[in-house]
Amino acid sequence: MRRPERRRRSKVLASGTFNGEINLWDIDKQKEIASFSNERRSVYGLALSADRKKPLSSCGADVILKDTVKGMPLGRFMGNKGSASRVAFAPDEKLVVAQAIQFMVWDARTFEHLPAFDHSPVFSLAITPDSKNLLSCDAKGNIKLYEMPRR
Numbered sequence: 001m002r003r004p005e006r007r008r009r010s011k012v013l014a015s016g017t018f019n020g021e022i023n024l025w026d027i028d029k030q031k032e033i034a035s036f037s038n039e040r041r042s043v044y045g046l047a048l049s050a051d052r053k054k055p056l057s058s059c060g061a062d063v064i065l066k067d068t069v070k071g072m073p074l075g076r077f078m079g080n081k082g083s084a085s086r087v088a089f090a091p092d093e094k095l096v097v098a099q100a101i102q103f104m105v106w107d108a109r110t111f112e113h114l115p116a117f118d119h120s121p122v123f124s125l126a127i128t129p130d131s132k133n134l135l136s137c138d139a140k141g142n143i144k145l146y147e148m149p150r151r
Contacts, residue, residue, distance in 0.1 A: 012052045016043025022055055024048075024068060036071030038064070045087040045098065056096060058084035063098045065108070077106045079113040086124070090131035095148060097134060099125060105149055114149040 011027040020041050024034040038057050045058035054074065055066050063077040063084050082101040089096055089108065096108045102116040103125075122136040127148065134146040 012048065014046050014048040014055050016046040016057060018042040022046065022057060022066065034068050034071070036066065044083070044085050047087045047089050049089050049093050050091055051093070056087050056089060058087050058098055061100070063087060063096070075111045077111055080104050086122070088125055088127050090127045090148065091129050092131040094131060097125065097127065103134065103146065117146055
């Protein structure tokens, strides 16, 4: 008996431009698969959901969740203090984080603002695979661990 071939998920890369464009790329085929406007505003931070269907972008104080099929905003995460630069999805897609004056945290489904926490300037951030902690790294390579709010 022959087993059905397992369909391999393609690898997708999201890129943003200062000209206000978000592009999605199929890495294996080295081909652009989607392109849409970031409301004509520069993309400063960009993350892609685990299902690769929702890019999260920051431009100024705005943090916007988009639908890759329609290229339209699904919603905005409000309450950000200052300009947001880096953004991240929790691997379970329940939380969204943006770095501004504080780390801002929202419920990814309801857009509800959750408790924020202070940080020093960072150059990168990542959420642990279990979605329980946020890691940040500063210019000197110092890594800090923060506990994420529970949902």
